[in-house]
Amino acid sequence: MITIRVQVPATSANCGPGFDCLGLALNLYNIFSFTPDPNATEYTYTFEGFGADILRAEDPKKNLIGFAMDQVFATAQEPIQYGHITSETLIPPSRGLGSSSTAIVGGLLLANALVKQPLTKEELLVIANRMEGHPDNVAPAIFGNLCCATGLKTKVLNTVISVPSELHFAVVVPEVMVSTEYARSVLPNHVPFKEAVQNVSHASLFVTSLITHQLSNLSVALDDNLHVPYRKTLIPHCDAAFEAAKAAGAYGATISGSGSTLIAYVDKAHVQDAADAMGAVFTANGIENKTYCLEADSTGASII
Template sequence: MMSIAVRVPATSANCGPGFDSLGLALAMYNTFTFTPMEGADTYSYTFQGLGADILEQENPEDNLIGESMKKLFAVVGEEGVFGRIDVSIAIPPARGLGSSSTAIVAGLMLANRLVKKPLSKVAMLELANEMEGHPDNVAPALLGNLICAVQDGAAGLCYGKISVPYSLRFAVVVPDVLVSTEYARSVLPTQIAHKKAVANVGRAALLVTALQQNKPELLAVALEDMLHVPYRKELIPCCDEVFAAAREAGAYGSTISGSGSTLIAYCNESTAHQVVEAMVQVFLRNGIECIGEVLTADANGADYI
């Protein structure tokens, strides 16, 4: 049996005011290759790239790639196929760029290629959402572009896809600061004033409008958030200073990617490189190592290669 490879994009969840509902696919990728091995009854892993040394210390039985493969085999009622999984990592793990979602999506995609009756992407998204718990990462990782997704008890997972304007670029800066998703959620308030909630709803709607109608000048207001960014930015050193530097360098607006610590600025292609450099310099001046890149949106989501 031949090896199967799948490439899954990074994601930036929340997109400012779209807490737990908006997610953006970015053109930065983890690549997963599965090689079936006759007689194998488990999965073995090799990792190369960012954070490989950390991932290699994890218990293989707990790895999300293998877990999602086994889940899909069980759902379709077919016998599991086991072997070696080689992972090439370009997405910094545990930094708010959806690295765990790439593992879930990759496992489902790999297993789906091996079954007699493969699932649709819609069905795989349902499974991915069950495993992840929040669709704003797994949905864009699987489908690409900007996804608005809401989990409704009666209707299930409801979502729509929005094409990101071609001229829009994303200045992404990843500081050497770890912010766990669990801790980032723990600092959020349990209640919020009605006035702030109304303001957030308006900005989320404005963000979608700005992208649909290609009006990036609206992003300065549309990216403002009152539900999570004011609380999570306290966990990221120099956050306000980095946002100010991005704005002064020409960015439309900035926000925290996912739960952090990655910061992301929405820019025009003509200013993106000066924006990312300005953001990087703030961290470096304050003694914080970081990685900065200019990325485009990924339009296709996970795909076989």
């Protein structure tokens, strides 16, 4: 009996000023496997890794992996193939690193490996965007690198930009839960015109600076007016961690996704120092945390 295994990268959405449209794939992965069972009438699950106890307690009929698989079978107009799904979670869940997107994309790839006429990555992105609600996490999870995406009614326009190899990422994941729903609830209904214009400027500078390898521009380009000023109030000592990363040599730092993860953009020589410095801020204030020194993933989700 065949078993299909896929790995899906973590993603850091928004990238500072690119709210709901920019997303970055990182070389930290969740792994999903599926063994079809012709006698099964539903999906069964085994959960391992971060949050396994929480996932085991949830209703399996609402699991994103199985739901995503159903969407592929329906789109391909083929019968659902049930069986056993194993989820190995290496990405901290509910921390702004795209863990739920990995479940969606993982399910899409598992089912796509089974249909007679596999869907293209672009077709999978449409399904993923429909499930997630916005493409800034699912696009880089599928394509890797930095993605600039916008969702339309029936398609998603997405461009992929190679991340400079000299750019690394210092990541701190404090033991602070910030739900995406709550993180959106603190955002304002309106922002001043001048601040909106500045965000367009910074997002443009961010993308072009990566293309041209002018990474020192990130000290300005990462600044945001749309979400970071409001969401950082949900993350204790956020500003102190940002400053610690910069003092340790980072170009700049921002909130990853809706938080509570913080991510600093930094060169290879300073990435460990920046990660340690951010972690030390939380440790000094009695907040447990994990730190990672990461690079961009250039492949996206893949069968392994």
